[in-house]
Amino acid sequence: MVESAKLPYTNELGFYEMRFESIGGLGANLAGQILAEAMVLGQGLNGASFSSYGSEKKGSPIKSFVRLCAADREVRTSSPVERPHLLAIFHEALTGLDGTTEGLTSESTVVVNTTRTPAEMRDILQLPSGRIGVVDALGIAVQEKTRLNTAMLGAITQAAGFIDREVVRKTIADALSQRYPSLVEPNLRTFDRGYHELVLEDFAPDGKYDWIPFTRFVPALGYANVPLGGTIINPGNTILKDLSPSRQGFVPLFHRDECIDCGKCEMTCPDYCFVWEEGVDKRGRPAMVLQGIDYQHCKGCLKCVEICPVEALTMEREEPELVRRTSIELVGPPEALVAMERSKFHLYGEPESPGYWDKIS
Ligand code: SF4
Numbered sequence: 001m002v003e004s005a006k007l008p009y010t011n012e013l014g015f016y017e018m019r020f021e022s023i024g025g026l027g028a029n030l031a032g033q034i035l036a037e038a039m040v041l042g043q044g045l046n047g048a049s050f051s052s053y054g055s056e057k058k059g060s061p062i063k064s065f066v067r068l069c070a071a072d073r074e075v076r077t078s079s080p081v082e083r084p085h086l087l088a089i090f091h092e093a094l095t096g097l098d099g100t101t102e103g104l105t106s107e108s109t110v111v112v113n114t115t116r117t118p119a120e121m122r123d124i125l126q127l128p129s130g131r132i133g134v135v136d137a138l139g140i141a142v143q144e145k146t147r148l149n150t151a152m153l154g155a156i157t158q159a160a161g162f163i164d165r166e167v168v169r170k171t172i173a174d175a176l177s178q179r180y181p182s183l184v185e186p187n188l189r190t191f192d193r194g195y196h197e198l199v200l201e202d203f204a205p206d207g208k209y210d211w212i213p214f215t216r217f218v219p220a221l222g223y224a225n226v227p228l229g230g231t232i233i234n235p236g237n238t239i240l241k242d243l244s245p246s247r248q249g250f251v252p253l254f255h256r257d258e259c260i261d262c263g264k265c266e267m268t269c270p271d272y273c274f275v276w277e278e279g280v281d282k283r284g285r286p287a288m289v290l291q292g293i294d295y296q297h298c299k300g301c302l303k304c305v306e307i308c309p310v311e312a313l314t315m316e317r318e319e320p321e322l323v324r325r326t327s328i329e330l331v332g333p334p335e336a337l338v339a340m341e342r343s344k345f346h347l348y349g350e351p352e353s354p355g356y357w358d359k360i361s
């Protein structure tokens with residue numbers, strides 16, 4: 001019989017709870033399943049893992065949950081984890097979304113896939129205190145030719161403090177060995193690197209930020225007031241939609257000097273990310289001239305990079321500063337935008353080029 005692991009914290013129901021904030025396709029659901037299986041079969045706990053998806057799966061923000069308790073208790077709830085003891089953020093862009101850090105307490109540990117330091121991450125998350133771990137899970141996955149969920153699993157294992165690394169390694173190996181035996185070794189390497197390369201730092205309460213009282217997120221539209229068929233019909237409503245979290249670590253970068261304004265990227269892009277302005281062509285004739293990309297609407301499919309005939313678009317590793325420096329704001333037609341509230345959200349701070357609302361105010 002396996003000796004039961006001791007949980008460092010539990011809530012009033014006796015549960016230690018984890019929440020993974022991720023993007024459909026990054027593998028947070030599988031990471032949760034592997035972790036829960038390892039804890040139940042290998043460390044003598046009871047546990048459950050489950051996920052919450054939006055309307056689309058791949059590319060949309062999702063949440064995955066792991067709930068653990070002592071072996072003599074039962075998990076008889078599958079409600080979302082609202083007050084996580086461990087929060088893992090699989091994509092840095094999610095730090096800007098409402099609800100990502102909801103419910104953290106001074107006992108919580110936060111693990112983020114990022115190239116930033118824990119102190120930088122603390123400022124972005126505005127955490128009053130607690131433990132923050134950072135790991136370049138995407139960088140590890142790119143180097144090892146695997147997926148970042150295994151690197152995050154290593155980092156989570158390290159950060160939680162009570163999880164037996166060998167038990168999780170064995171669960172990963174068991175999960176892959178039958179159908180994908182060639183993936184076992186690279187994934188174990190990825191897991192080990194996530195485990196060892198996690199940088200953890202504790203922040204004591206220093207008055208820099210205040211705890212925001214927990215409030216349960218209630219969507220503005222529900223069964224009682226959503227339009228017939230669930231369709232939001234006011235024109236231009238997608239101007240508020242932010243596709244940044246759908247990107248999986250890479251962005252197209254525009255090089256004005258190479259561009260011949262052929263428009264192939266514009267025709268290929270599924271999300272109208274390209275910003276054009278009236279200007280003149282090389283012979284001085286009136287023409288539309290490409291200014292750049294509004295990354296708020298870019299999902300990172302990189303179809304534009306493939307189609308560009310002159311390499312005026314290249315695939316680059318996404319860095320927040322790169323996106324902030326090079327993003328050009330797409331301005332919609334005034335008649336569409338006036339129907340919207342002025343809440344356009346800038347993930348990386350105010351853009352350097354003024355947008356429509358800045359121009360008219
Ligand atoms: S496809 Fe390339 S060359 Fe053509 S407009 Fe787009 S960026 Fe410029």
Ligand code: SF4
Nearest residue numbers: 269298299301302304
């Ligand atoms: S990667 Fe290119 S084609 Fe894809 S959404 Fe972004 S700008 Fe459009």
